[in-house]
Amino acid sequence: xxxxxxxxxxxxxxxxxxxxxxxxxxxxxxxxxxxxxxxxxxxxxxxxxxxxxxxxxxxxxxxxxxxxxxxxxxxxxxxxxxxxxxxxxxxxxxxxxxxxxxxxxxxxxxxxxxxxxxxxxxxxxxxxxxxxxxxxxxxxxxxxxxxxxxxxxxx
Amino acid sequence: xxxxxxxxxxxxxxxxxxxxxxxxxxxxxxxxxxxxxxxxxxxxxxxxxxxxxxx
Numbered sequence: 001x002x003x004x005x006x007x008x009x010x011x012x013x014x015x016x017x018x019x020x021x022x023x024x025x026x027x028x029x030x031x032x033x034x035x036x037x038x039x040x041x042x043x044x045x046x047x048x049x050x051x052x053x054x055x056x057x058x059x060x061x062x063x064x065x066x067x068x069x070x071x072x073x074x075x076x077x078x079x080x081x082x083x084x085x086x087x088x089x090x091x092x093x094x095x096x097x098x099x100x101x102x103x104x105x106x107x108x109x110x111x112x113x114x115x116x117x118x119x120x121x122x123x124x125x126x127x128x129x130x131x132x133x134x135x136x137x138x139x140x141x142x143x144x145x146x147x148x149x150x151x152x153x154x155x
Numbered sequence: 156x157x158x159x160x161x162x163x164x165x166x167x168x169x170x171x172x173x174x175x176x177x178x179x180x181x182x183x184x185x186x187x188x189x190x191x192x193x194x195x196x197x198x199x200x201x202x203x204x205x206x207x208x209x210x
Binding site for chain 2: 004006009010013014017021024025028032034108109110
């Protein structure tokens with residue numbers, strides 16, 4: 001098979017960039033623990049209110065600086081609609097949906113995950129700066145989608 | 156047409172391979188694809204550094 005000289009340059013360049021991209025992402029995935037939001041837990045979406053930990057939704061202290069936020073997304077809001085965490089706290093969000101597909105997005109952070117009924121999705125974030133963080137749904141979930149929000153107060 | 160005696164019958168040379176691609180000037184194409192490549196790299200680097208700044 002014959003290639004033009006310039007075509008060879010382009011192919012080698014393309015292959016090298018691919019190797020560099022995948023190496024950077026791969027090394028950071030293992031060394032920095034970078035991974036997409038993921039959760040293996042499943043539950044019956046019609047029995048969310050009876051299934052622990054969602055029978056008592058809210059913030060739970062795990063250790064000195066780590067909190068677990070078990071939240072329920074529904075049309076058109078989150079339960080609870082407001083949580084308060086201290087500055088510097090690491091929060092592990094476990095979110096599930098009671099009805100349709102929602103999302104859990106904190107703008108300006110890497111927390112952005114899809115919430116599918118029957119599944120629990122998990123993401124974590126360290127709140128190093130105080131302030132009021134808005135949480136939004138960015139999956140169209142119905143007529144009140146634009147009203148769906150909650151706040152995280154970091155004090 | 157009658158052949159003149161001093162002019163042999165000219166036929167295309169069959170055993171010599173001529174590759175028309177090698178003679179084309181593809182410098183513009185090379186510059187264009189590398190430009191697109193560097194734009195892709197710049198976008199990838201900016202998006203990835205945005206991700207890293209938010210970790």
